[in-house]
Amino acid sequence: MFRTALTASLFLLASAVGLHGQVAGESPSAQDEAESLAREVEAKVAETRGLAYRHPTAVGVSDEADLRDYLGRKIAESLTPQVADAQLRALALIGCYDRDTDIVAATTALLEGQVAGFYEPSEKKLFLVRRGEAAGALAGMDKIIMAHELVHALQDQHFDLEKFYDEVAQDDDMLNARRCLVEGDATWAMLAFGQGLPMTRFLVNQVPDDRAGLLAMLEKVKKMGMGGQMDLGMMGAESLEAAPVLDVDELVFSYYGGARFCLALMKKDDDPKAADLARLDAAFRDPPLSTEQVLHPDKYLGDRDDPMRLELPDLGPVLGDGWTKLAENTFGELRLRSLVRQKGFDRARATRIHSGWDGDRYAVWTKPGEADVLVWASAWDSEKDELDFAAAAVESVLADPAGETGTWSRQGGRRDWQRQAFGLASGLRIGDERGVYLVHQAPAQLREALLNALETGTKWSEIHSTAKDR
Numbered sequence: 205m206f207r208t209a210l211t212a213s214l215f216l217l218a219s220a221v222g223l224h225g226q227v228a229g230e231s232p233s234a235q236d237e238a239e240s241l242a243r244e245v246e247a248k249v250a251e252t253r254g255l256a257y258r259h260p261t262a263v264g265v266s267d268e269a270d271l272r273d274y275l276g277r278k279i280a281e282s283l284t285p286q287v288a289d290a291q292l293r294a295l296a297l298i299g300c301y302d303r304d305t306d307i308v309a310a311t312t313a314l315l316e317g318q319v320a321g322f323y324e325p326s327e328k329k330l331f332l333v334r335r336g337e338a339a340g341a342l343a344g345m346d347k348i349i350m351a352h353e354l355v356h357a358l359q360d361q362h363f364d365l366e367k368f369y370d371e372v373a374q375d376d377d378m379l380n381a382r383r384c385l386v387e388g389d390a391t392w393a394m395l396a397f398g399q400g401l402p403m404t405r406f407l408v409n410q411v412p413d414d415r416a417g418l419l420a421m422l423e424k425v426k427k428m429g430m431g432g433q434m435d436l437g438m439m440g441a442e443s444l445e446a447a448p449v450l451d452v453d454e455l456v457f458s459y460y461g462g463a464r465f466c467l468a469l470m471k472k473d474d475d476p477k478a479a480d481l482a483r484l485d486a487a488f489r490d491p492p493l494s495t496e497q498v499l500h501p502d503k504y505l506g507d508r509d510d511p512m513r514l515e516l517p518d519l520g521p522v523l524g525d526g527w528t529k530l531a532e533n534t535f536g537e538l539r540l541r542s543l544v545r546q547k548g549f550d551r552a553r554a555t556r557i558h559s560g561w562d563g564d565r566y567a568v569w570t571k572p573g574e575a576d577v578l579v580w581a582s583a584w585d586s587e588k589d590e591l592d593f594a595a596a597a598v599e600s601v602l603a604d605p606a607g608e609t610g611t612w613s614r615q616g617g618r619r620d621w622q623r624q625a626f627g628l629a630s631g632l633r634i635g636d637e638r639g640v641y642l643v644h645q646a647p648a649q650l651r652e653a654l655l656n657a658l659e660t661g662t663k664w665s666e667i668h669s670t671a672k673d674r
């Protein structure tokens with residue numbers, strides 16, 4: 205996924221909660237109608253979200269060509285060809301993308317098929333998207349899309365969305381966590397605007413929060429013949445099916461997992477019909493530090509479980525001349541969840557594996573004429589969690605297409621796994637004291653040195669949340 209602030213409402217939002225538009229006799233869609241719709245709903249949106257507008261929000265209408273231009277520009281801002289190539293090679297080595305994916309084209313197609321409206325922070329303006337023949341049917345959705353985008357306008361006026369994203373642009377997992385807060389907030393408030401808070405709590409707890417779940421649900425809706433002549437429930441389903449699983453999982457989760465997180469934050473035990481909106485505002489000043497905290501709100505609330513920050517050592521001297529670092533980032537629990545589900549581990553095992561996550565950092569090193577080398581250090585909540593992840597990594601990330609399984613050995617508290625073929629080696633180490641270290645596709649003679657450097661050179665520190673004065 206790209207790394208800039210795109211705040212949009214998607215068709216999947218409407219489809220998953222059974223919102224269907226009424227087919228209007230004629231397509232309204234004019235600029236001044238969008239304008240008057242904004243003025244009509246903004247007071248109720250402000251009341252639902254508990255924030256006041258500091259100025260009216262500018263409103264525009266985009267057609268499909270405008271949307272395509274906009275997405276092209278927006279995606280290119282952060283996903284330059286170089287960044288896209290590095291990201292693809294890194295995530296393909298870990299096993300969440302096919303190596304031949306065009307991630308710029310895939311991201312663009314996914315969003316083109318999904319975006320029904322968006323808010324642009326740099327212009328302080330929201331846009332409704334008009335789509336040819338669908339415009340009439342979409343008219344019934346206009347109100348909730350407008351409500352969603354007006355929440356983004358409120359967020360931007362109070363919490364500066366561009367800054368909110370820019371601060372963590374270098375860390376994919378922190379960026380994903382903040383995206384969950386921004387989109388989850390707009391999603392619960394949009395639903396509460398239309399259906400009230402108790403119904404919103406019910407819906408958000410029912411809705412699947414990954415690609416497989418959402419597509420299965422859409423299929424069921426289709427079989428039941430719901431949706432009438434214009435099935436909005438199926439709108440955009442093609443773009444979900446065609447896109448890389450990881451991208452769709454992240455996208456779907458940011459809306460529904462994010463909404464669940466927001467509702468958990470605001471919960472008032474004594475009154476299920478009320479919401480403690482001050483706690484939601486506080487989360488924008490003191491955002492979740494990982495998708496782990498979004499997936500498990502109890503790790504953000506109360507006794508907080510902040511992630512470990514792992515700083516990888518410079519492996520240049522170990523690798524030798526000609527090697528350079530192509531990419532480095534944090535993978536995070538949400539991506540790990542997507543990966544282990546994609547790899548076909550049963551649900552209970554998959555949950556056990558990703559739930560033990562406590563921090564990670566991976567890097568990919570490259571040299572012309574050599575295979576890319578992946579190194580990955582990770583922190584886990586317990587020794588059992590280390591073993592669960594290590595076993596899963598050996599079966600999935602490090603699995604040999606030819607079926608060679610590798611060998612384990614043990615020395616004191618340290619466990620090593622290794623496999624090699626055609627001069628390339630993969631290795632995994634459960635550290636003497638803590639951590640799991642992984643090396644994939646390294647020149648065989650360097651595997652041991654790389655694992656040693658990773659185990660002894662990775663710096664561990666606690667990330668502490670610091671409530672900032674925003």
Ligand SMILES: [Zn+2]
Nearest residue numbers: 211212213390
């Ligand atoms: Zn949004």
